[in-house]
Amino acid sequence: MSTTDTLAPVPLARKMQRIKPSASMMAKKKVETLRSEGKKIIDFTIGEPDLKTPAHIAQAGIEAIQNGCTKYTATSGIPELLRAIKEKYQRENKLDFALDQLVVGTGAKQLIFSALSVTLDKDDEVIIPAPYWVSYPDMVLLNDGKPVILEASEHNGFKMTAESLEAAITDRTKWLLLNSPNNPSGSLYTEAELREILAVLQRYPHVLLMIDEIYEHFSYEQDYISPLMVNSGLGARTLLINGVSKAYAMTGWRIGYAAGPAYLIKAISTLISQTTSCASEISQKAAATALSGDQTCVRETTALYKKRRDTMVALLSDIPGLVCPQPQGAFYVFPNVQGLLGKTTPSGKTLSNDLDIVHYFLDAAGVAVLDGTAYGVPGYIRLSFATDLETIKIGCEMLSQACSQLK
Numbered sequence: 001m002s003t004t005d006t007l008a009p010v011p012l013a014r015k016m017q018r019i020k021p022s023a024s025m026m027a028k029k030k031v032e033t034l035r036s037e038g039k040k041i042i043d044f045t046i047g048e049p050d051l052k053t054p055a056h057i058a059q060a061g062i063e064a065i066q067n068g069c070t071k072y073t074a075t076s077g078i079p080e081l082l083r084a085i086k087e088k089y090q091r092e093n094k095l096d097f098a099l100d101q102l103v104v105g106t107g108a109k110q111l112i113f114s115a116l117s118v119t120l121d122k123d124d125e126v127i128i129p130a131p132y133w134v135s136y137p138d139m140v141l142l143n144d145g146k147p148v149i150l151e152a153s154e155h156n157g158f159k160m161t162a163e164s165l166e167a168a169i170t171d172r173t174k175w176l177l178l179n180s181p182n183n184p185s186g187s188l189y190t191e192a193e194l195r196e197i198l199a200v201l202q203r204y205p206h207v208l209l210m211i212d213e214i215y216e217h218f219s220y221e222q223d224y225i226s227p228l229m230v231n232s233g234l235g236a237r238t239l240l241i242n243g244v245s246k247a248y249a250m251t252g253w254r255i256g257y258a259a260g261p262a263y264l265i266k267a268i269s270t271l272i273s274q275t276t277s278c279a280s281e282i283s284q285k286a287a288a289t290a291l292s293g294d295q296t297c298v299r300e301t302t303a304l305y306k307k308r309r310d311t312m313v314a315l316l317s318d319i320p321g322l323v324c325p326q327p328q329g330a331f332y333v334f335p336n337v338q339g340l341l342g343k344t345t346p347s348g349k350t351l352s353n354d355l356d357i358v359h360y361f362l363d364a365a366g367v368a369v370l371d372g373t374a375y376g377v378p379g380y381i382r383l384s385f386a387t388d389l390e391t392i393k394i395g396c397e398m399l400s401q402a403c404s405q406l407k
């Protein structure tokens with residue numbers, strides 16, 4: 001039998017029919033394939049910093065290997081990293097967590113999945129505002145839950161309102177899963193908006209709040225405000241998700257962390273103990289250095305991204321058919337491309353939806369972007385500005401030329 005057979009001799013679990021591969025991971029693969037065929041592709045699909053992990057953090061990883069820190073660790077994380085996380089929350093968010101309220105995971109992704117896994121029973125509902133990070137609904141589905149998608153319209157800055165949240169809550173609601181700054185829209189909830197949302201949750205004690213703060217440091221117009229800084233009364237029901245992937249250009253080190261009520265953290269830790277055991281000790285050592293060391297690198301990266309954002313928004317806004325709101329945070333822009341729908345390409349194809357537009361941009365301009373449909377809102381595309389200024393300028397020029405050839 002060939003090892004490359006794609007047909008399973010025994011059926012896969014039924015739950016696998018509920019999910020699909022991550023759109024951003026698929027895009028990464030496609031760009032790599034096209035490049036390996038010799039095609040020149042400008043990649044705006046990237047969901048990770050283009051920068052290297054800062055040298056002092058990388059050095060901590062090297063020293064960890066040299067010092068033999070290459071073993072299993074306590075499931076919830078090494079004490080040094082847990083202390084660094086505790087101090088990070090005190091320093092940056094004015095929040096106090098005991099060490100048993102913190103857990104380290106193999107990326108924020110594992111912790112979001114684990115939190116859902118230890119809380120969801122069949123058909124429990126998770127409210128997810130759209131646009132959303134591609135993985136949230138599939139993670140809910142894998143854990144037998146029901147994603148309840150709540151549209152957060154462009155007119156409201158891609159943010160859900162307190163009223164729409166209240167209307168979506170039922171007896172089966174288990175979580176509100178919020179992401180601010182948001183991937184893909186870059187939206188950021190203000191203190192006043194958070195106050196209103198938290199006031200709704202206060203009235204529904206059976207609902208938990210998970211907030212994915214992975215882009216916390218990429219907030220360009222205002223300091224990031226965590227929900228627990230606004231309303232500490234929800235502490236017994238709130239799980240904060242964060243990690244070092246984006247802030248410190250450490251995606252490949254795979255370290256995330258969560259902070260919340262001890263009972264939930266303990267359950268997540270138990271699940272990790274029976275699945276991956278613990279995060280890599282080498283990476284944990286490096287993450288401890290990242291969180292407790294000099295934070296200049298984070299401030300410099302944020303300033304760099306702000307410049308890139310301004311350039312990309314300005315260039316895209318000049319393209320007829322695109323409407324490009326200025327993102328407040330994260331490193332993506334999410335233009336409305338509905339002005340291109342119905343137009344015809346030089347080869348005679350009519351652009352009927354955002355996926356057609358994505359394919360046209362790849363074929364005609366050699367520029368890879370992601371479709372809004374993958375993020376729950378058709379009619380938009382996502383472009384990452386986690387790439388250098390020169391590439392941003394060239395890529396936007398190619399898109400402009402491709403758009404000018406549409407009839």
Ligand SMILES: Cc1ncc(COP(=O)(O)O)c(C=O)c1O
Nearest residue numbers: 047107108109133183243245256
């Ligand atoms: C909103 C959001 N949350 C979580 C993650 C995953 O982070 P990590 O690398 O820590 O697993 C990503 C990665 O793209 C993301 O965009």
